[in-house]
Amino acid sequence: MERRKFIKNTALGLSVPFWLTSCHSDFLNGNDFPISVSSLAQSGHLIKNVLNLRISKKRQTETLIVGGGLAGIAAAHTLNYNDYLLLELDDRYGGSSSANDYQGVAVGRGAHYDLAYPANYGEEVLKMFEQLKIIEYQAWSDSWSFKDRQHLIPAARRQQCFQNGDFRKSVMPITEASKKLMEVLRPFEGRMILPTRLTPVDIQYLDKMTFNSFLNDQNIDKHPDFRKLIDYQMLDDYGGTSQQVSALAGIHYYTCRPYQKQYVELFSAPEGNQYFANKIHQQLSSHKILNQHLVYHIEKKGAGYLVNALDIIQNQRLEIQTDAIIYAGQKHSLPYIAPKIYSPFNENVYAPWMVVNILTKQKPNNFGFWQNEYLDSESGFLGFIDSSVQYQGNLKGLHCLTGYYCLKPEHRSQLLTVEDHKDRIVNETLSYISFMIKKPIRPEAAFINVMGHAMSVPTPHYLFNTYPEIGNFKFAGADTGRLPLLFEAIDSGIMAAQSL
Template identity: 45%
Template sequence: MNRREFVKTTSLLTLPVILKSCNWLATDINFDVKVSSDIGTGHLLLKSKDFPLQRISPVETLIVGGGISGMSAACKLKNNDFLLCELSDNLGGSSSADSFNGNFFSQGAHYDYAYPKNYGPEVLSLLEELNIIEFLPWTETWSFKDHQHLIKHRRKNQCYSDGNFRHDVIPNEEQKKQLINIMEPYIDEMVLPTRLIDPAYQHFNDISLLDFVTGKMPVDEGFIRGLDYYMKDDYGAGCKQVSALAGIHYFACRPYYSESVELFSPPEGNHYFIKKMKRFVGEEQLLTSHMISAINKSKNGFEVQIIDVKQQLIKVVQVKNIIYAGQKHALKYIYPEAAPLFRENTYAPWMVVNMVVSDSPLPAVGYWQNEMLTEDESFMGFVDSRSQQPTSNGQRILSAYYCLTPSLRTDLVNVENNKMKIAEVTIRRISEYFGVSVAEHVHKVFIKAMGHAMPIPSPGYLFKDKNNIRTEKNLVFAGVDNSRLPLLFEAIDSGITAVNLLKG
């Protein structure tokens, strides 16, 4: 059967085209589509000018942002006087999750690999304390304790391109072997966090990955397209935009091609780590739906204004220390003095489309990551929950990912108006993959739009920790957008480092 029989050519618009329109009217779907986004932040700031003020008790340390880095800082400050504020109504940031009929699914970062023994001991120690990992001396790696969330390697991934299936996004196997041979000398040298990488390799941060590779092997359009996919998947941009060091790290940070490396992917993705951290810290000092609107220096530290979104009031608090683990683009509104430190950051917007579908029309087994190369270069394919664990109620969750160019960030304001068209086009692409019409089996669709989801590690980005040149000793920065690779391990390390800096 021709898979393209399930596709209406007029509906296969690219996401960038859809987002350019204020409102698409034509659609065939009739189920509920829920959109989550922090796009309305600016409107909230304007509206909050009329909110009443309420002074609350002083706090020693304020953590701005409840993503992985902010929560890691909270773990290190357990039993200390601190308060964490997160704008969204759930913790997690770019590692958020949602649920339907009791089945959780990821709306952001969704996996990690077992850790080599030479990775940073501070992060490994915290993950061990959280009861997430354990050291296996016979493999000399840190393994995940919840084995039910390990993905079977034979079901790890499959690539669909131009109507055909293949094993890898790079079509030429010989070129892929050449690429791996080029990366082999750097295995064991590309550690995490990246601040521990030997300075002898840091010059790779100054050139693009494409320049590095083309200096060592011949490439063609198919190879570059596949390499672009790899880089966008982890770093938000193609091999021309990403530094060689970031690219080398992608292929050489673990012995992927000589050993079987554990792949850990719970149904809720990296929100699994957030839940563990939340349970470890306790909920009393973790405030969601609380947005930091202003930071002002004061005699004894800082006076901070916090918008309580649900109660529609502004809380004013005196704090001694601040760990800023939120998105750095917001500093120009909150604390303008620090905004210039992050002026050169470039972010990749991401969008996740989760589809809850009936399990019966789909194959009984599925691949975890279903990579798709289509005419829409922003579409990355989808993750199939069937490879993680069977869901209840005969339902299955297919989570599609879109990686957008930075220029499209402002167009995310149109997601709400275009949610039906986005859902329809995504469903048709996945129907083509399976060779089965999925549309009539969809129960609900969830869309998560993240305008600043991922800092792009372009040439020159790494090894410029802004904490080394910050203007205030008691205001430190955490997060992967502080000159780090956009990886879980880096985010955790940034939170730990921030706490250590405050402790001196």
């Protein structure tokens, strides 16, 4: 069966994710290469039996940081030599900016890139990145550029876009409709900055409407083919379509850097944004960080907090007395973990994501582009990144093709079934990529990274909320009324630590 028809037949309109639908015969073949699945979804179930465990360790600290994603480690970096303890559920740090390790080669398993920073971005993150030797100021362009220049993606190899069986240069070709869109957005250039907490007050009203309403109000072409291109870009960065994200988020996407006026560096290391996590983590004291520890209960005690955590490896309970908390884990579980602490994030809408790394020894010379966008998916497949375009693209003779799926929130519970269907999921990904590059791929190994609450979609009224102070309980993370971006996550961690 022709590939695109097959995908439509199996996934279109069905209320189950693609790996549970009826399948093509090639899905039935088992794979002869290893496939690893990482998912933290099961960890919630670990706490079922935890109350039967004796408390075997007690600790005391000034500040407990929950979660070792970019926000949590940025908070730890800001606390520096102060007394803190960071607990992270996963066996690594970085959260959605972490990496997989295959035979000593690190490959990004989530966030993959960032772009150079204009000088008017928030000084806190810029200062940290300068100190970490990630960026340096360029007076001639009044902006910050990346120091590890080997990780810059050459302009000519950044992206190609696959639609209706063919490649073209970019998601949005230059047409009358796209020219009109850029004209309407021009007044916002230089005004949409990061972190979004610094957004000028006079344009904050754009957070109160959907991007779709804004586009309609501005008489932007309503043709479904054109709107589909915009929706792809919104899904790719924000996990929601133009009907779901705010006008501010949508406009920010196109105007937060001077794309129309000058060349903007695109930085993507083979280990993805774990590059940034590594730089921060290298400066932290390892004895203050406990991996594979699930924080499962927090309650107020005196002027501070009493925290219970599960050491997953030792199967032991750890009790921590702390003066302050920086909660940098995803907020959906907060009402269960800290039921008596007010959670201002009840309205957060989380998009689930799944990332599939495929390692192959085949020379992908004829792939040629870093980002390969796929516009016709019904299953959530958005395209793939080809490591051969990144520095060290030849990873000890291996090449990594990383496929991305942004899934429907209603499919979240089915993510628990990924382990049982890992062959089918990898075959689906292989099938998409082979269809795009028009040749089969022989994998050496594959990884599937499942993220049920991967990113909080910037829906209207999400940004600029002022939350009531709750003593020494602070929140950090990209899901605290911020755009799902590296700069926002790191800024949130710095801000939380500075506010203690």
